[in-house]
Each structure stands twice: as structure tokens, then as C-alpha cells.
Amino acid sequence: MTFELEQRFQAQHTAFGQGAAASCQQRRAALAALGRALRAQQDALVAAVNADFGRRPAAETQLLELVPLLDAIRHARKHLHRWMRPRRVAVNGLFRPGRARVLYQPLGVVGIIGAWNYPILLTLSPLVDALAAGNHVMLKPSELAPATAAAIRALIEQVFPPEQVAVIEGGADIAAAFGALPFDHLLFTGSARIARQVLHAAADNLTPVTLELGGKSPALVHASFPMQEAADRICTAKFWNAGQTCVAPDHVLLPETHAAEFLEAAGAVLRLRWPQAADNDDYAHLINDAAAIRLRELLDDALALGARALYPVGEDCRGRAFAPVLLLDCTVDMRVMREEIFGPILPILTYRTPEDALALLAAQPHPLAFYYFDRDRARVDRVLANTASGGVTINDCMFHLAQHNLPFGGVGPSGMGAYHGEDGFRRFSHARGVLLQSRWVAWTMGVFKPPYRPLGRRLVQWLLSRR
Known part of the structure; x- marks a missing residue:
């Protein structure tokens, strides 16, 4: 299989180098063909995701994967024509009337390693940006969602020749070999543990890497914000896809004077949205038994260390139909507060003053997302200035991800690099700087060339003295 991978890569590398970069018209046509195939194959894709999860609501797959992708x-x-247009930039005053511009050129062959939790979106969304930038692309869908991987491969093979876009299926050994190919850029979405292996493999080829990871994305609620609204927005985002979302709120920080009100509202939200979750067709399963076992261990560890659990829709928390849990009295020594949860357990912490809450946030690694609920602009600005995260949604959760004009990516332990929209186009492009020297400047530059004469030395001293 490694030989086949290398053959696929070499075929793409050769095809890319044989001609000029794809025109705007060709790129738009490729994207249009991908969109048509997605619409035509949406039922097959939805069914594949459902098979991988054991149960994933069709509306959830359509809303959270296909709609944003299309x-x-x-x-x-x-916007592609505008993105591709050479960008004029100012020339250093010493070189006027020369001209300068930036050309955006495709990198070459891009590798994309997708994730299982949103196996369509997180595999094909980077493909959209890479194709817009004019690259050839190799995709490695997650082996934990094999039915979706097969459906993606069938879709791609209907639309693109393999020397332009190819899909590689297989397990962890294939993923490791995939990451070791000498791509011109590699994007990985997944856990920090696997990201370290990806970085190590890419380093041997000096392959630039974009990492989209995760972390413990907090939701902070100010006392002035209506608790009913906060509970609805936080719980909906948390328990979509049974909590298996990289930008889902991992835990909530509440003013201690309003915790009881929030808990009551959260229970009502869960009973409204997912009554009898274990048997509810609108509630997703966990991806596999290993995920269910891990979450049960997190919950048991917290309970053993003094946490209290509330089960608004029932206590079925042992199988893949893992019901929502609200977890109170959590402390930093619990695993649930040290590890990314990635499931339907929502720890709820309280604070006395906003300064206490900010101190708690500052002590945590930078997360992929941060959510703050407050309608006072001055306080919002102050909180933003005193926190760090990959992205932010104010007064809601997750929806910064759907904004095409905002970069999406992590910072520090939650990832490196960003994409989506124009930022994605630039992520997969080489910004090539071009200077067109003027004849007049080229002639006057002679005073700075050896042998150094008195005029040249005086001009150097003048340049050094400029402010």
C-alpha cells in the first residue's frame, strides 16, 4: 500500500508540474462539479455517516456538514476572481517609482487528513480551499468512519481524475504513511496526540503543516445575561452530535449567584430538545464502544472525587447512546477537567467575581474556541483582551465557525494555522512577492556599489540617521 501511495503522490506531482496553474474558470468549474456531486449524493453520504455512528440524525448531518460545505x-x-487577483503593494520610498505586487500561486500537491466526528465536512471543507487555490489534493478520511470514507471516495472518483484529487482509505498504518509523503502542504484535523506524530513525520520532508486540534473550550456567562438564553445556546451546541464537536463548549463558568437558575433552565432545555435521549432518533450515538468506555471512566472518576451528576433525560450513560449529563462541584484534579471531554458531559463551575473567572481561564491552555455571554460592550472588550483562544463567539456558541470571512484555527496547543474562505485560499497558496525595478532607480543605485566613493558613504550615513 505504501508503494501505491507513493505512486498516487508522484502522479499528482507530475501532473501539477506539466502545465500552467489552473485558471479561475477551471477552478470555479471544479468547485461547481464538487457541489453538484454533493447534492446528488447527499442521501448516500447521510446514510454512510449514520452507519458509522450507529445513529446520527439525518437533519444533523445535513445541517452541520452538508449545508456549511455547500x-x-x-x-x-x-469571490475567487478577487482572491486570485495580483495585489499591488506600496514600494519602499527608496525604490520609487518601482512597482511591487503579490502573486498568489498554488503550492502543488496538498495532503488532507480528515476527522471522524464530522467526517464529510472536515475532509471536504479543506478540499474546497485547496482547489480554490489551484492545487492537486490527496485526501485521507478517518479510518474510524469507514462507511463515510468509502462514500467520499466514490463521490470524488465520479468528479475528478486521480491525478487531480485522490482519496486514500485505510487504517492507522496507512494514515502514518500518508503523513510521511513529501506534500507541499499537509492539513490535519484530530487529536493533539496524533498531531505530534504528524508533525514528526512532516519534519523529515520540511512539509509545512496546518493543525486543527481542540482543547477545553470554555463558556463564560456574566451575571447580567439571561440564564434561560445562555442555557439554551450552550446546551444545544454542547449536545449536538452527542458532544463530539471540536468547538463544542467543554465546560461552563457561571456566577455562583445564578448557578441554580442556569441548572434549572439547562434541564428544561435538555428535556425539550432530547427527551429520552437513549431512544431518541434526534440524538446521535457515540462513534464507537471505546468512546463510550472512556466517557464512563471520566464520569466515574469525577463522581469518586466528589462531583455530583444531574441526568435531566435519564441515567443511561454506559452505551453508545450516552445520555446528557450535567456535572457539578468539579475540581481541577478530576480527569474531566484535565482532558478534552468530546462527549455529552457538561461540567459546571462557579465563580464569585469576573476576575476569578478570568484567572481560571488564564490558567488553562489556549482552547480552540471561547464563548462569552454578556451584552455590555466594554466588558466584552475587556474579556477579549484578557483571554486567548483560536476563535470566539459572543452570546452564542460555535457559529464563528460558519463565517467565511473569519479565519478558523487554533492557537498554541489547540492548533496552528487557519483556513476557511479567503484565509483558506491563502493557506494553500504561495504569496510570491514581485518587484519591478525602474530604470531610474537601477541607475541611481550605482552609488551604493563598490568601489565605495564619498557620495555613496555620505548617503549611507544619511540613511542610517533617518527616523
């Missing part, structure tokens, strides 16, 4: 294609096609 919208990203529409956005890229609409």
Missing part, C-alpha cells in the same frame, strides 16, 4: 463552495466560487 455554502463554502458557493462563497469560494463567488
Whole structure:
């Protein structure tokens, strides 16, 4: 299989080098063809995701994967001509009347390693940006969602020749070999543990890497914000896809004077949205038994260390139909507060003053997302200035991810690099700087060339003295 991988890569590398970069018209046509195939194959894709999860609501897959993906294609096609246009930049005053511009050129062959939790979106959304930038692409869908991987491969093979876009299926050994290929850029979405292996493999080829990871994304609620609204927005985002979302709120920080009100509202939200979750067709399963076992261990560890659990829709928390849990009295020594949860357990912490809450946030590694609920602009600005995260949504959760004009990515332990929209186009492009020297400047530059004469030395001293 390693030999086949190398053959696929070499075929793409050769095809890319044989001609000029794809035109705007060709790129838009490729994106349009991808969009048509997605619409035509949406039932097969939804069914594949459902098979991998054991149960994933069709509406959830459509809303959270297919809709944003098709919208990203529409956005890229609409704005691609502007993105590709050479960008004029000012010339250093010493070189006027020369001219300078930036050309955006495709990198070459891009590798994309997708994730299982949103196996369509997190595999094909980077493809949209890479194609918009004019690259050839190799995709490695997650081996934990094999039915979706097969469906993606069938879709891609209907649309693109393998020397332009290829899908590689297989297990962890294939993923490791994939990451070791000498790509011109590699994007990985997944856990920090696997990201270290990806970085190590890419380093041997000096391959630039974009890492989209995760972390413990907090939601901070100010006392002035209506608790009913906060509970609805936080719980909906948390328990979509049974908590298996990289930007889901991992835990909540509440003013201690309003915790009881929030808990009551959260229970009502869960009973409204997912009654009898274990048997509810609108509630997703966990991806596999290993995920269910890990979450049960997190919950048991917290309970053994003094946490209290509330089960608003029932206590079925042992199988893949893992019901929502609200967890109180959590402390930093519990695993649930040290590890990314990635499931339907929501720890709820309280604070006395906003300064206490900010201190708690500052002590944590930078997360992929941060959510703050407050309608006072001055306080919002102050909180933003005193926190760090990959992205932010104010007064809601997750929806910064759907904004095509915002970069999406982590910072520090939650990732490196960002994509989506124009930022994605630039992520997969080489910004090539070009200076067109003027004849007059080229002639006057002679005073700075050896042998150094008195005029040249005086001009150097003048340049050094400028402020």
C-alpha cells in the first residue's frame, strides 16, 4: 500500500508540474462539479455517516456538514476572481517609482487528513480551499468512519481524475504513511496526540503543516445575561452530535449567584430538545464502544472525587447512546477537567467575581474556541483582551465557525494555522512577492556599489540617521 501511495503522490506531482496553474474558470468549474456531486449524493453520504455512528440524525448531518460545505463552495466560487487577483503593494520610498505586487500561486500537491466526528465536512471543507487555490489534493478520511470514507471516495472518483484529487482509505498504518509523503502542504484535523506524530513525520520532508486540534473550550456567562438564553445556546451546541464537536463548549463558568437558575433552565432545555435521549432518533450515538468506555471512566472518576451528576433525560450513560449529563462541584484534579471531554458531559463551575473567572481561564491552555455571554460592550472588550483562544463567539456558541470571512484555527496547543474562505485560499497558496525595478532607480543605485566613493558613504550615513 505504501508503494501505491507513493505512486498516487508522484502522479499528482507530475501532473501539477506539466502545465500552467489552473485558471479561475477551471477552478470555479471544479468547485461547481464538487457541489453538484454533493447534492446528488447527499442521501448516500447521510446514510454512510449514520452507519458509522450507529445513529446520527439525518437533519444533523445535513445541517452541520452538508449545508456549511455547500455554502463554502458557493462563497469560494463567488469571490475567487478577487482572491486570485495580483495585489499591488506600496514600494519602499527608496525604490520609487518601482512597482511591487503579490502573486498568489498554488503550492502543488496538498495532503488532507480528515476527522471522524464530522467526517464529510472536515475532509471536504479543506478540499474546497485547496482547489480554490489551484492545487492537486490527496485526501485521507478517518479510518474510524469507514462507511463515510468509502462514500467520499466514490463521490470524488465520479468528479475528478486521480491525478487531480485522490482519496486514500485505510487504517492507522496507512494514515502514518500518508503523513510521511513529501506534500507541499499537509492539513490535519484530530487529536493533539496524533498531531505530534504528524508533525514528526512532516519534519523529515520540511512539509509545512496546518493543525486543527481542540482543547477545553470554555463558556463564560456574566451575571447580567439571561440564564434561560445562555442555557439554551450552550446546551444545544454542547449536545449536538452527542458532544463530539471540536468547538463544542467543554465546560461552563457561571456566577455562583445564578448557578441554580442556569441548572434549572439547562434541564428544561435538555428535556425539550432530547427527551429520552437513549431512544431518541434526534440524538446521535457515540462513534464507537471505546468512546463510550472512556466517557464512563471520566464520569466515574469525577463522581469518586466528589462531583455530583444531574441526568435531566435519564441515567443511561454506559452505551453508545450516552445520555446528557450535567456535572457539578468539579475540581481541577478530576480527569474531566484535565482532558478534552468530546462527549455529552457538561461540567459546571462557579465563580464569585469576573476576575476569578478570568484567572481560571488564564490558567488553562489556549482552547480552540471561547464563548462569552454578556451584552455590555466594554466588558466584552475587556474579556477579549484578557483571554486567548483560536476563535470566539459572543452570546452564542460555535457559529464563528460558519463565517467565511473569519479565519478558523487554533492557537498554541489547540492548533496552528487557519483556513476557511479567503484565509483558506491563502493557506494553500504561495504569496510570491514581485518587484519591478525602474530604470531610474537601477541607475541611481550605482552609488551604493563598490568601489565605495564619498557620495555613496555620505548617503549611507544619511540613511542610517533617518527616523
